[in-house]
Structures are given as C-alpha cells and as structure tokens.
Amino acid sequence: MDFFDRFAVPHPSFLIYGAMVSIAIxxxxxxxxxxxxxxxxxxxxxxxxxxxxxxxxxxxxxxxLLMLFRGGVDAIxxxxxxxMPDNTFLDSQHYNEVFTTHGxxxxxxxAMPFITFFFNYLIPLQIGARDVAFPRLNALSFWLFxxxxxxxxxxxxxxxxxxxxxxxxFPLAGNEFSTSVGTNYYMIAIQIAxxxxxxTGINFxxxxxxxxxxxxxxxxxxxxxxxxxxxxxxxxxAFPVLTVLLAMGTMDRLFGTNFFTTDNGGMxxxxxxxxxxxxxxEVYILILPAFGLYSEIISTFARRNLxxxxxxxxxxxxISIFSFLVWAHHFFTMGQGPLTNxxxxxxxxxxxxxxxxxxxxxxxxxxxxxxxxxxxxxYSILFIPLFTLGGVTGVMLAMSAADYQYHNTMFLxxxxxxxxxxxxxxxxxxxxxxxxxxxxxxxxxxxxxxWTAWLLSVGFVLAFIPMYITGxxxxxxxxxxxxxxxxxxxxxxxxxxxxxxxxxxxxxxxYNIYYSIRYASRDIGNDPWxxxxxxWATHTxxxxxxxxxxxxxxxxxxxxxxxxxxxxxxKGKIEKIHMxxxxxxxxxxxxxxxxxxxxxxxxxxxxxxxxxxxxxxCLTYRSFEKDHGRYISVxxxxxxxxKLRGAKK
Amino acid sequence: xxxxxxxxQVMGFVLSLVxxxxxxxxxFTDMSLLSGMTVLLLTAFIQAGLQIVVFMHAGETNDKKSxxxxxYYGILIALVTIFGTLLVMVWDM
Amino acid sequence: MKVDNSLPLEYSTEENSLKILGFxxxxxxxxxxxxxLFAAYFTLENRLGNGPSGAEIFEITPVLVETLLLLxxxxxIGLGIHAMRLGNKKAMMIxxxxxxxxxxxxxxxxxxxxxxxxxxxxxxxxxxxxxxxxTTLGTHGLHVTFGLFWGLFILIQIKKRGLTPETANxxxxxxxxWHFLDIIWIFIFSxxxxxxxx
Numbered sequence: 017m018d019f020f021d022r023f024a025v026p027h028p029s030f031l032i033y034g035a036m037v038s039i040a041i042x043x044x045x046x047x048x049x050x051x052x053x054x055x056x057x058x059x060x061x062x063x064x065x066x067x068x069x070x071x072x073x074x075x076x077x078x079x080x081l082l083m084l085f086r087g088g089v090d091a092i093x094x095x096x097x098x099x100m101p102d103n104t105f106l107d108s109q110h111y112n113e114v115f116t117t118h119g120x121x122x123x124x125x126x127a128m129p130f131i132t133f134f135f136n137y138l139i140p141l142q143i144g145a146r147d148v149a150f151p152r153l154n155a156l157s158f159w160l161f162x163x164x165x166x167x168x169x170x171x172x173x174x175x176x177x178x179x180x181x182x183x184x185x186f187p188l189a190g191n192e193f194s195t196s197v198g199t200n201y202y203m204i205a206i207q208i209a210x211x212x213x214x215x216t217g218i219n220f221x222x223x224x225x226x227x228x229x230x231x232x233x234x235x236x237x238x239x240x241x242x243x244x245x246x247x248x249x250x251x252x253x254a255f256p257v258l259t260v261l262l263a264m265g266t267m268d269r270l271f272g273t274n275f276f277t278t279d280n281g282g283m284x285x286x287x288x289x290x291x292x293x294x295x296x297x298e299v300y301i302l303i304l305p306a307f308g309l310y311s312e313i314i315s316t317f318a319r320r321n322l323x324x325x326x327x328x329x330x331x332x333x334x335i336s337i338f339s340f341l342v343w344a345h346h347f348f349t350m351g352q353g354p355l356t357n358x359x360x361x362x363x364x365x366x367x368x369x370x371x372x373x374x375x376x377x378x379x380x381x382x383x384x385x386x387x388x389x390x391x392x393x394x395y396s397i398l399f400i401p402l403f404t405l406g407g408v409t410g411v412m413l414a415m416s417a418a419d420y421q422y423h424n425t426m427f428l429x430x431x432x433x434x435x436x437x438x439x440x441x442x443x444x445x446x447x448x449x450x451x452x453x454x455x456x457x458x459x460x461x462x463x464x465x466x467w468t469a470w471l472l473s474v475g476f477v478l479a480f481i482p483m484y485i486t487g488x489x490x491x492x493x494x495x496x497x498x499x500x501x502x503x504x505x506x507x508x509x510x511x512x513x514x515x516x517x518x519x520x521x522x523x524x525x526x527y528n529i530y531y532s533i534r535y536a537s538r539d540i541g542n543d544p545w546x547x548x549x550x551x552w553a554t555h556t557x558x559x560x561x562x563x564x565x566x567x568x569x570x571x572x573x574x575x576x577x578x579x580x581x582x583x584x585x586x587k588g589k590i591e592k593i594h595m596x597x598x599x600x601x602x603x604x605x606x607x608x609x610x611x612x613x614x615x616x617x618x619x620x621x622x623x624x625x626x627x628x629x630x631x632x633x634c635l636t637y638r639s640f641e642k643d644h645g646r647y648i649s650v651x652x653x654x655x656x657x658x659k660l661r662g663a664k665k
Numbered sequence: 666x667x668x669x670x671x672x673x674q675v676m677g678f679v680l681s682l683v684x685x686x687x688x689x690x691x692x693f694t695d696m697s698l699l700s701g702m703t704v705l706l707l708t709a710f711i712q713a714g715l716q717i718v719v720f721m722h723a724g725e726t727n728d729k730k731s732x733x734x735x736x737y738y739g740i741l742i743a744l745v746t747i748f749g750t751l752l753v754m755v756w757d758m
Numbered sequence: 759m760k761v762d763n764s765l766p767l768e769y770s771t772e773e774n775s776l777k778i779l780g781f782x783x784x785x786x787x788x789x790x791x792x793x794x795l796f797a798a799y800f801t802l803e804n805r806l807g808n809g810p811s812g813a814e815i816f817e818i819t820p821v822l823v824e825t826l827l828l829l830x831x832x833x834x835i836g837l838g839i840h841a842m843r844l845g846n847k848k849a850m851m852i853x854x855x856x857x858x859x860x861x862x863x864x865x866x867x868x869x870x871x872x873x874x875x876x877x878x879x880x881x882x883x884x885x886x887x888x889x890x891x892x893t894t895l896g897t898h899g900l901h902v903t904f905g906l907f908w909g910l911f912i913l914i915q916i917k918k919r920g921l922t923p924e925t926a927n928x929x930x931x932x933x934x935x936w937h938f939l940d941i942i943w944i945f946i947f948s949x950x951x952x953x954x955x956x
Contacts, residue, residue, distance in 0.1 A: 249738070285754065285758075286754060337741075352752075352754075355757050
C-alpha cells in the first residue's frame with residue numbers, strides 16, 4: 017500500500033478530516049441524486065456537451081459562486097486565527113495553506129470565472145450575435161478551467177495543499193522547502209485552467225472584431241463589450257508568460273532543472289519577476305470588465321448615456337498598455353537598483369491617471385441624471401469612494417522608497433483588498449443582480465439586496481481599514497500569529513468582526529437567491545430595468561439562437577433608441593438559422609487533462625503518458641471531424657418566438 | 666494575385682538567404698558586441714517582417730488592421746518583457 | 759454556407775475568415791510565449807554553474823543545416839499555398855509533402871544536436887543555462903513535431919476530400935503556423951546560437 021501513502025495529507029487536522037468526509041458525502045449525494053431523478057441524459061445533453069455561450073456562462077457562474085464560498089471560509093478562518101494574540105486555531109503550517117488557497121481560489125477560481133461568466137453570457141447578446149466565434153473552443157475553455165479548479169481544490173484532502181502563497185516564490189516553492197505535492201498542484205492545476213483562459217481570450221477578441229451586428233462600428237459598442245475586448249487582449253498577451261513560468265516551475269520540481277534553484281546557476285528571483293509580468297496584467301484583466309459593468313449600470317440608472325465614451329475607451333486602451341509596464345512595483349525591495357525602481361514607480365503612478373479619468377466620467381454621468389437607486393446602482397455608488405480610497409493607497413505604495421516601509425505589511429493587504437472588493441466583487445454582485453432577470457425571468461429581492469450591499473460595505477470597512485493602521489504599525493503579512501505586546505490585537509479583533517459581518521452579508525445573498533426563486537414574480541417582461549443596450553432586446557429566457565432576426569444598429573444605445581426614438585432594430589424577415597452542434601470532445605479532453613494533471617502531480621508517469629496520448633487522440637479526432645452544425649427551421653423559430661410572447665418586429 | 670509564377674515567394678526566399686548570410690558575418694568575422702547585436706537585430710527583424718508580409722499574406726484582407734495591430738502589440742509587449750526583465754534582473758541588480 | 763468567390767478559397771466563407779483571424783491572435787499569444795523564454799534565456803545565459811557555456815557546445819554546421827532546412831520548408835509551403843490558390847491540388851500536395859519532409863529533417867538534426875549536448879555534459883539538469891537553452895530549443899522543436907502531425911492530417915484530408923473551402927482554410931492556417939515557427943527559428947538562430955558563438 018506504499019503507492020497509496022503518497023495521497024495522504026502530510027499535515028492533517030480535525031477540519032481537514034471533516035472536509036474529507038463532507039466532500040465524500042456530497043459527491044455520493046450528487047451521484048445518487050442525479051441517478052434517482054434520472055437526469056444523467058439531461059445533464060450530458062444539455063450541460064456537459066453544450067456549446068451554447070449562455071449555458072457555458074451559467075456553468076462558470078456556478079463554479080465561481082461555489083469557489084466564493086470556499087475562499088470566504090478561508091478568509092474567516094484567517095481572521096479568526098488573528099483576532100486574538102497567540103491563538104491556536106490554525107497552526108503556522110495550516111495558516112500558510114489557508115492564505116495560499118484563499119489567494120488562488122479568490123483570484124483564479126472565483127474572480128476569473130465570474131468575469132468569464134459575464135463575457136460569455138453578455139458579449140454575443142450585446143453585439144447582436146448568435147454565439148461566439150468558436151463555440152466548441154468556448155466549451156473546451158470552460159471544461160479545462162473546471163478541471164484545473166477541481167484538481168486544485170482536491171489538494172488539501174489528497175496529498176496536501178500548496179503553502180507557499182498564491183505567488184509561490186522560489187526557493188520556498190522548490191523541492192527543498194516545499195516537500196509535499198502541494199506546490200505541484202499549484203503548478204499544474206493553474207496551468208490547465210490558464211490554458212482555458214487563453215482560449216477564451218482568443219475567442220472573444222475574434223468574436224468582438226468580426227461578429228458585431230450591422231451598423232455597430234467599434235466606437236458604437238456598449239462599454240462593457242469594450243472593456244471585455246481590452247481585458248481579453250491583455251489575457252492573450254499575459255497568459256503565455258504564466259504558461260512558460262509554470263512549466264519552468266514544474267520542471268524544477270519534477271525534473272530536477274535549475275531555473276529557480278539556489279545553485280547550479282539558478283536564479284530564484286527570476287520567478288518573482290516573471291510571475292508579476294503576468295500577475296500585474298492579471299489584476300487589470302479582473303478590474304476592466306468590472307469597470308465595464310459599472311458603466312452599464314450607472315448609465316442605466318442615471319437615465320443618461322455614459323459621459324465621455326471616447327475617453328472611456330482611450331483610458332482602457334492606455335491602461336492595457338501600461339498594465340504591462342508596472343510589474344516590478346510588486347517587488348521594489350527585491351534588490352534591483354534605484355534606476356529600475358524609479359522607472360516602475362513612475363509608470364505605476366501614471367496608470368492612476370486613466371483610471372481617474374474613468375471615475376470622473378462616471379461622476380459626470382451621474383451629474384444632472386435622473387438617478388434611481390436599485391441594488392446594482394447602490395453597489396456602484398458605494399464602489400466609487402471605496403475604490404478611490406484603495407486607489408490612492410496604491411499611489412502611496414507606488415513610491416518605491418516609501419514602499420520599503422509598506423511592502424508585505426498589512427497595509428499592502430488592505431490596499432489590494434480595498435481595490436478588489438469594491439472594484440471587482442461589488443461589480444460581480446451588481447452585475448449579477450442587474451442581469452439576473454434577463455437570465456432567469458425573475459428579479460432578486462430588492463430589500464435583501466440593499467441589506468446585503470450595506471452589510472457588505474460596513475463589514476468591509478471594519479475588516480480592512482484597521483489593516484492600514486496595523487500595517488503601518490508593523491504587522492507583517494502572512495504571519496499566523498502575534499504576541500500581545502505588539503498591540504495589534506484590538507484592531508485585529510475589529511477586522512474579525514468586520515469579516516463576520518461580510519460573511520453574514522454573503523449568507524444574505526445566498527438567502528436572497530433562495531427567497532427569490534421561491535417567491536419572486538415571474539411576470540417581469542424582457543426589460544424590467546428600462547435598460548439601454550441590445551442584450552435587453554431579447555426575450556426572457558433568451559432563446560438558443562438569441563435573436564430571430566439580426567438587429568441593425570445606429571448608435572451606442574441601440575435598444576434605448578428603439579424604445580424612445582422609434583429606431584427599428586429588427587428589419588427583414590426570419591430565415592433559417594445555422595447553429596453549432598453539441599460536442600462531447602471538450603468534456604472528454606478535459607477529463608483527460610485532469611487525469612494527466614493528477615498523475616503529474618504525483619509523478620505517476622505511465623498514467624500521465626496514457627492521458628497525454630488520449631488528449632492527442634482527441635485533437636486528431638477533431639482535425640478529421642466533419643460536423644458542420646445544424647439549421648433551425650423558420651417554422652421552429654416562429655414557434656419559439658410566438659411562445660416567448662410574440663416575435664419582435 | 667493569381668499569376669502563375671510565384672515571384673514574390675522566390676524573391677522573399679532569396680532575400681531571406683541573403684539576410685541569413687549577413688547574420689552569419691557576426692560568426693565569421695570579429696566584431697564588437699554592439700555591432701554584432703545591431704546586425705543581428707536588423708537582419709532578424711527584417712527577415713521576420715518579410716515572412717509576415719510576403720509569406721503569411723498579413724496585409725491581404727479586410728482584417729489587416731486587426732492583424733497588424735495584433736503583431737505590433739505583441740512585439741511591443743515582447744520587447745518590454747525581455748528588456749524589462751534584463752533591466753530588473755541583470756543590468757540594475 | 760455562403761461562399762464568396764471573389765476571395766481566395768481559404769477566406770471564402772464567414773467561418774473561414776473567423777478562423778484565420780483567430781489563428782493570428784493565437785500567434786500573438788505565441789509571440790509572448792517565446793518572448794518569455796527569451797527573457798529567461800538572456801537572464802540565465804551566463805549562469806553556467808558547473809556546466810558548459812554556449813560557446814563551448816554550439817557548432818555552426820548543424821545549426822546552419824537546421825536553418826536552411828527550415829527556411830526552405832517555409833519557402834516550399836509558400837509555393838504550396840500558391841499552388842492551392844491556383845486550384846492545383848496535385849502540386850499543392852507535393853509541396854506540402856516536401857515541407858513536412860524538410861521539417862522532419864530539421865527535427866532529426868535537432869535530436870542529433872541534443873544527443874551531442876548530453877554527451878558533452880550539457881544536460882537539462884546541469885545548470886540554469888542548459889535548462890533554459892534546452893527548454894527554448896525544445897519548445898520550438900515540440901511545436902515543429904506537433905506541426906508535422908497536424909500537416910500530415912491535413913494532407914490526408916486533402917487527398918480524401920479534395921480542395922474545399924474547409925481544407926483550403928485548414929491548409930492556410932497550417933501555413934501560418936509553419937511560417938511562424940520559421941520566424942521564431944530566425945530569432946533562435948540569431949540570438950541564441952550566433953550571439954553565443956560571437
């Protein structure tokens with residue numbers, strides 16, 4: 017049974033054993049449930065083999081919400097551990113595992129899929145297209161992401177969690193100091209998920225460049241689509257850096273190479289450098305679509321078109337280029353000289369300018385608008401001051417000489433949560449609330465939604481503002497405990513209370529979803545918010561083909577114009593529509609990637625080789641495949657349209 | 666476009682061979698690092714440009730703006746990554 | 759499927775032109791992939807540990823042969839696409855076959871080169887320099903290997919299905935890939951080998 021020893025967790029605890037049991041029970045329950053309700057066929061046909069962008073989007077959303085839960089539990093555990101000095105809830109090893117997992121899960125398996133959900137669901141609808149450019153590649157993107165996420169998530173119960181931080185610096189991440197397979201999971205699971213993301217980037221750039229409705233020139237696109245376009249451009253040029261980096265890290269750990277070792281010429285600091293060459297653009301990948309969502313929401317609920325369309329686009333283009341010019345600010349203290357640090361200081365401060373332009377444009381959009389405050393708008397209004405605070409502390413950190421004081425203290429932790437939570441997380445919740453009725457045919461409860469927004473904000477301020485102070489007082493980051501004499505305890509307790517309030521807010525969000533499923537009215541029509549852009553010109557639920565007739569567009573707010581200025585969107589008659597067929601290959605290939613990844617983590621070479629051959633076989637099959645999709649007949653379209661309450665004319 | 670003899674391809678091939686031969690000068694003659702790197706940079710980028718424009722038909726369709734923007738952006742970020750990494754890790758470390 | 763006969767076959771349908779643009783974007787990503795390898799190479803170039811340097815192990819003759827083989831194969835596939843546009847299926851298939859043979863020749867020389875390096879003490883595990891050298895050359899070589907199989911599959915499809923908008927599109931995209939690999943080789947030739955042997 018030596019072979020099975022390798023799967024044991026090297027540093028178990030009661031919680032980890034409890035998790036093993038819960039996971040096993042949950043998996044059995046799921047399998048039994050699907051079998052009992054005889055849903056395997058349905059699952060295979062409608063979800064596992066789908067190439068529909070809307071379905072794929074919803075699958076991304078489900079994974080993102082589940083991962084939000086996991087990342088949140090990690091957060092509460094850390095805050096509880098630090099709420100009192102010399103606490104023993106998490107020992108140092110477990111604390112390391114928890115903060116590592118928290119970072120990876122929240123950024124790569126919660127935020128990334130959340131924005132990919134928005135890309136998938138919205139972009140074809142916003143540009144008046146029927147699907148993305150490469151539907152099957154899209155499905156492969158999702159399943160690769162899913163398998164990467166599953167591989168990562170099982171690490172803490174099979175073999176051991178990574179514990180070297182989400183940044184996994186060498187030499188800590190090398191074999192000498194990280195002896196469990198945890199860091200192997202890191203290298204390989206993220207690699208697999210990252211491949212999916214790169215494919216998404218290629219897919220959406222092509223979609224946006226080539227599949228816009230007639231009349232929708234680039235400068236007439238909705239702002240979310242612009243933000244998504246720019247974000248996907250960053251993806252295409254940033255993710256290959258990660259691919260190479262993770263491959264080199266894998267080789268160091270599994271094949272004895274010397275890229276990042278401390279002898280034989282290895283250069284451990286090269287890891288940090290290349291990580292952040294990817295890592296900084298990554299955070300702009302996260303924030304730009306959030307900005308896009310805010311643009312949509314703010315203009316909708318200020319009842320005005322977005323102020324400064326051109327400067328909004330220009331600022332995002334500038335941000336995308338600059339995002340590749342600032343990376344060294346993540347390691348000002350690593351030992352490079354003042355010339356380097358000064359250059360990166362300047363570029364970092366400069367990138368605040370286009371961001372500031374956007375904030376002002378949102379404020380000008382609000383000025384003299386007829387503002388209403390449903391939940392999505394409340395999040396947007398809360399975003400502006402909170403994010404701005406996070407942004408200005410970023411400028412503080414940007415001054416390299418001063419950063420020697422702030423680096424890797426809680427001040428830094430406060431800063432990046434201050435920009436990510438009001439920036440990205442609020443946008444995700446606001447966007448979800450905003451688009452929920454379009455996707456599911458009912459609204460989320462307003463009262464619960466507002467309570468969630470306020471609770472989240474109060475909790476956020478209590479949790480993170482104290483960290484600015486404790487950071488300046490000297491509390492370091494990633495430290496599992498502190499002694500009473502440091503004086504950190506009071507503010508850390510405040511942080512814990514804030515985190516607990518945030519947890520209540522998220523629970524309220526979940527309750528809102530349950531409550532609304534049960535009680536919300538289904539009679540809301542296609543356009544409950546009186547919105548402005550094309551995605552609202554569809555039926556609810558959106559039919560498979562999105563639009564029976566491809567719309568023709570004349571302005572940036574095509575739908576608004578059709579409602580208020582009598583512009584006719586859907587001219588011409590219904591013709592048969594060509595749609596792609598479902599395919600099992602993306603799912604099957606991804607399962608093989610999972611097998612490959614798992615066997616690489618544990619160095620089980622025969623299985624890895626067989627899985628690799630399987631993957632190549634799938635590619636070969638795809639090369640020779642002759643599937644050209646199918647047509648939906650005019651009768652079927654007319655029937656569907658009539659069923660969805662009248663064809664749009 | 667549909668002329669019978671592939672003149673462009675042949676000219677491109679010959680020019681590539683010439684550029685390769687010029688690049689070889691840095692091996693066969695004794696020049697300073699600076700001159701050598703200049704020669705290599707010039708010959709490499711010209712030959713690459715040749716391949717992209719002549720062989721890969723980059724400028725041929727309506728998508729040429731997107732294609733060229735894509736290439737320029739990629740080259741820019743590639744150079745920033747390479748020279749930035751060298752600055753941080755080697756020159757100013 | 760709407761076919762636009764004023765355009766070359768490989769662009770002639772909507773889906774075809776989507777795929778070609780999509781592939782160009784993919785090549786943009788590949789530029790960054792190899793750029794990262796080059797960034798690491800230049801950083802680790804002089805970190806030899808106990809192992810040899812480039813100047814000690816590089817040999818001009820195999821490198822020149824590899825360069826000429828790949829460059830010629832890039833030229834020949836250009837002739838192949840030209841023949842395809844003229845509708846000459848037979849000529850196209852011959853040119854593609856020669857391309858793949860030259861590519862296989864390139865790989866053969868590269869494998870010989872790697873075996874040589876191992877013999878003179880430059881293995882993957884020897885030093886940071888050898889690690890990044892062999893990884894960069896190896897990544898390019900793996901791309902070529904993948905291309906050989908991909909090209910072979912396309913050749914089989916052309917033989918069985920003839921020159922259709924679909925097979926023409928696949929062939930054109932494959933040619934983009936092949937040309938791109940030659941471009942990367944130009945940079946490898948110049949900045950790894952020649953620079954190392956200066």
